[in-house]
Amino acid sequence: MARSTTRSNDWGFPRWRGYGSSREAQTVRLCDRQGCEEPGNCPAPKSPNSPERWYFCEAHAAEYNRGWNYFEGLSAEEAAAREKGEQRTASGYASASHYAWGGAGDGTRSGDELRALEVLGLDSDADADEVKTAWRRMAKENHPDVRPGDASAAVRFQSVQAAYEVLRRADEERARRRP
Secondary structure (H helix, E strand, C coil), rough: CCCCCCCCCCCCCHCCCCCCCCCCCCCCCCCCCCCCCCECCEECCCCCCCCEEEEEEEHHHEEEEEEEECCCCCCCHHHHHHHHHHHHHHHHHCCHHHCCCCCCCCCCCHHHHHHHHHCCCCCCCCCHHHHHHHHHHHHHHCCCCCCCCCHHHHHHHHHHHHHHHHHHCCCCCCHHCCC
């Protein structure tokens, strides 16, 4: 019995093969920049509202985009009208903006921690010493013994206490996780 001379990468299981993985040669589009031999896989428009595209390598696409002016050739009124029209058609995206990360900081703090820092009047990059100082200052200002009978001060005092507790627990948890 003769064996097949063709070789396969899927060991008889076609679903194991990656998409687009084949043995034949693939055509590669080169960068449209004169003299560049890199693959041109970054499309760039030739002019505003034109379906024609240049295809640049990553380095030349970055260079092209630095000098690109979407409103070039338009008067100030025409540019403002086009911008307003595009903002109107993009309003559906604005209604979903609450799904995105919208807080300040570098992503190391949770949303609760950022809200607690806001209650204490601190920036998102405040350290433990700044948190403790702000907590003591605000607790002294709003303490029920300092302001007896002031209901709004009592509410502020409770919110400051809760904010400090959230931040203290988060710092303890980070310290516990560090080796």
